[in-house]
Amino acid sequence: MLILRLLNVVAPAYFLCISLVTCVLQIFLFIPSMFRDPSTTPLFSPALLHGALFLFLSANALGNYILVIQSSPEDLGKGLNLGKGAEVMEDWLDGSRSPGSALPSTHFCRLCARVTQRHDHHCFFTGNCIGSRNMRNFIMFCLYTSLACLDSLVAGMAYISAALSMSFANPLAFLTLLPHSISQFFSGALLSSEMFVILMLYLWLGIGLACAGFCCHQLLLILRGQTRYQVRKGMVVRARPWRENLQEVFGKRWLLGLLIPVLNVGSDYHRQKEK
Numbered sequence: 001m002l003i004l005r006l007l008n009v010v011a012p013a014y015f016l017c018i019s020l021v022t023c024v025l026q027i028f029l030f031i032p033s034m035f036r037d038p039s040t041t042p043l044f045s046p047a048l049l050h051g052a053l054f055l056f057l058s059a060n061a062l063g064n065y066i067l068v069i070q071s072s073p074e075d076l077g078k079g080l081n082l083g084k085g086a087e088v089m090e091d092w093l094d095g096s097r098s099p100g101s102a103l104p105s106t107h108f109c110r111l112c113a114r115v116t117q118r119h120d121h122h123c124f125f126t127g128n129c130i131g132s133r134n135m136r137n138f139i140m141f142c143l144y145t146s147l148a149c150l151d152s153l154v155a156g157m158a159y160i161s162a163a164l165s166m167s168f169a170n171p172l173a174f175l176t177l178l179p180h181s182i183s184q185f186f187s188g189a190l191l192s193s194e195m196f197v198i199l200m201l202y203l204w205l206g207i208g209l210a211c212a213g214f215c216c217h218q219l220l221l222i223l224r225g226q227t228r229y230q231v232r233k234g235m236v237v238r239a240r241p242w243r244e245n246l247q248e249v250f251g252k253r254w255l256l257g258l259l260i261p262v263l264n265v266g267s268d269y270h271r272q273k274e275k
Contacts, residue, residue, distance in 0.1 A: 001110065004124075008111055011124035018207070019062065022152050025200065026054050029193075030155040033162065054151055061144035063261025064137045065126065071263055073116035073131035107229050120218075120227040135218075135249050136257060142215035149208030156201045163194055178202060222249050 031054075034047035107119035109129050118132040130138050157168055160177075168174055181198045184190040221227060225237050225245040246254075256262060 004111060007124050008127045012127050015065075015125045018203070019058070021200070022148070022204075023058065025197065026051075026152060026155065029197070030152075030159050033159055050151075050155060054148070054155075057144050057148040057151055060259075060261055061141060061148050064141035064144065067137040067261055067263060068123070068126045068130070068134045068141055069128050071134045071137065072112075072128050073114070073119070073133050118227055119229045120221075121229065132249075135222075136251070137261070137263075139215055139218050139222075139249075140257060140261065142211040142218070146208045146211035146215065149204040149211070153201055153204045153208065156197055156204065160194065160197060160201070174201075222246060 031047050031051050034050060035045065106115050106117055108115050109119065109122055111122055112129050114129070116129045116131040118135075120130045120135060122129050123138065126138075126141075128134070157174070160166070161168060166173065177198060181190055181195055185192075185195045221231065222245055223242045225240050225242075229235075230237060250257065
């Protein structure tokens with residue numbers, strides 16, 4: 001439990017550090033290097049277009065990250081007389097205290113010490129539980145984080161290609177870049193800044209693929225009307241059309257949330273809260 005609580009603090013700090021380093025590299029290294037191309041026009045230069053794209057992706061990623069934390073799942077256990085202690089509450093919610101006593105679609109999180117509705121999982125990178133209130137913002141966070149990593153990966157490869165006078169037309173060039181760069185770095189033929197950018201390329205690739213896979217997995221569960229917790233526990237859910245499952249999470253104004261980070265005000269959860 002101590003390791004999980006420590007991870008709950010280290011993981012958000014790790015994400016924020018990676019985000020800060022990425023912004024610094026983009027603003028002070030990648031984008032200025034694009035302005036050096038004399039063949040481009042000042043108005044439609046790749047630097048301005050790339051800068052606007054990166055600003056859009058990073059703003060959506062960080063905005064949805066903040067909204068995931070801000071719209072944390074409501075603690076349903078405050079108004080329930082379930083006993084004292086986390087063990088007692090968890091027994092009631094899991095149905096082990098008495099038959100049929102479990103609350104539907106709820107779960108008690110030991111790290112957050114609260115009961116969440118339609119609990120999916122606990123995200124260590126946000127230090128928060130993912131439930132019905134912040135599921136859409138969490139998916140948007142994963143989506144735009146993967147796109148921001150892809151954008152940084154392409155910009156970093158362009159910078160390394162110009163700095164080292166190499167081509168990435170051959171797919172093996174990227175696979176063999178790291179071992180060759182390590183040998184050149186220790187021999188003094190490669191600058192520290194260039195070696196740092198090369199290491200960040202592989203880090204962006206790993207984070208981007210992980211976030212993209214997580215986003216696709218969550219969308220598949222939403223189409224089925226399930227959560228990760230229900231799948232892990234083997235719970236049977238009521239079959240519904242996939243359109244209703246999507247509307248329950250994304251709401252009717254899904255296009256607005258796709259373009260800018262906003263609260264999930266159009267979802268079925270908030271409509272039920274208003275009633």
